[in-house]
Amino acid sequence: MDEEYDVIVLGTGLTECILSGLLSVDGKKVLHMDRNDYYGGDSASLNLSQLYRQFKPGQEPPAELGRDRDYAVDLIPKFIIAAGELTRILVHTDVTRYLEFKQIAGSFVYRDGKISKVPSNEMEAVRSPLMGLFEKRRAKKFFEFLQSWKDEDPATHQGIDLDKDSMKVVYEKFGLEPGTQDFIGHAMALYLDDDYITKPAREAYKRIVLYTSSMARYGKSPYIYPLYGLGELPQSFARLSAIYGGTYMLDKPIDEIVTDESGKFIGVRSGNETVKAKQVIGDPSYFGAGKADGENGKVRVLEQHKVVRAICILKHPIPGTDDSDSAQIIIPQNQVNRRNDIYIAMVSSTHNVCSKDVYVAIVSTIVETSTPEREILPGLQLLGPIYEKFVSVSSLYTPTSSGQDDNIFITRSYDATSHFETVVDDVTDVWKRVTNKELVLKKREVEVEA
């Protein structure tokens, strides 16, 4: 280990693995380490025995759940937006050759005690039970407005300036009811709270267009999901990194981030060995997350908020979803008098993540009170009988500095959003800080088939 690297990456979560892969492809000499003996960190998918070991130590998985190896239960529930940025990275880096994807069967929204399919265009809006007759006409006009918008053609703007007018102005122009605003803002634009309403409408417009174009891509829902679980994603980017010369070490305790007297990064110490590198990138858990005095007396990450997640094993599909083999259900905050949405992600054996006739649903939200498990009750109640439940509360951390002064670049915890767009934002941001250039995705050279 006396070689010197360009970059040491700590933790094999998805953010770190994408960065490691992109840096290796860019010609950097990368050493990638993880304290665990498995890939994925917080974005791993666990088999049954790992799941019980983590959440119910000392308890054996019940035999009737089937074979241990058939399970790949995600710790963090997220789906891939079909036309989103992660898809673009997957395609451009060509890691799609290691993965297989399936659609998520349906996207639903909770309203007045019931769940309904999220309409994704004016046609579906017209048929949706979510709106009354007159509201449907207004919603149709709203969707037509969004779909025909062209920046260069003022005639399509109908007097709206997306960069100045707030979303509130847009909703009011079309006279949309609060309940309609709820499903548009939360189940289509995928905002977790209502702060967006008073901000310029451009961002919400982009998010709604992303939703509808993703929906149009494969048909059933705007989401796709990798067979064998989300844990396949970090593994595939790690392989990309390794193919381009990245060195991988799992099961490696990280004992110290070594710095010089001015605080600049020198290397990483594991036991008696110190490996040197110009820069280090890592997830918050390697930089004092959860410790009162930070990492070696230096506070490098701060807790932003907490997320409560309940992994639920079901023996039936979620009621009201037309027996979908997979689904996303959004419970907009207003519907249950909260500040943050509750959301449910459900997958099943169709995605090779559990035994046949088993369904895995994760209910999650940002914690607002001192009794987080009670906050997700409205979500749990939609699931029907729950065979087994694993509840956890985790803190979300964000770095205190950009890393440009000390060459220590820390990624963010996986947030409460239902998709990977913010993960890609973090990748792009860290990339820019580490390399001082914008991330430009290049198509990987593909080996010609013999």
Added chain:
Amino acid sequence: MSKQFQFKLVLLGESAVGKSSLVLRFVKDQFDDYRESTIGAAFLTQTVTLDDGTTVKFEIWDTAGQERYKSLAPMYYRNANCAVVVYDITQSASLEKAKSWIRELQRQADPSIVIALCGNKLDLAARRQVTEEEAKKFAEEEGLMWSETSAKSGEGVTEIFTAIAKKLPLTAPPSARTGGARAGPARTGVDLNKQANTTDGQNEPCNC
């Protein structure tokens, strides 16, 4: 009409036993004495045609060096139809390492996987540390295929891949075996590449 099959083949074995050289010889009929550890190309294909005209396409996964510090991902073993576990006949420790990889395969891979134990560097037979008898006996006990090769001279290389092709179950419907073959036509999921290119102008192949 002749039948076509596609299988995922994974390579295993200690570093520097010649895994990549073996594949390079098989796929491109080349050998490089000073080949550094695997960089850049870890996904090759080669087709073997059997006597009855059946073609077997191997999609070959190299370790990309991830075996060095016990860091191979479960994804590597996933849906592998066959494995070539390589040792160096001039290093008896490499056979011990091969045995531990075989145990790992028996634990992680599909039970129906076809495993071939391969003693490489036959051109250095003068410095042999592993006898044919010893390796063959182990292979028989474990129900593995076994042979010796030289990636450098080419001896035995095509033969072992052809033998694997013959041993793979060619009777089941092709779809049953192409599950792991991501590049094959039998993939049942959504194809990101296809969709991304047809519906999204900015993903044209050449905006590098």
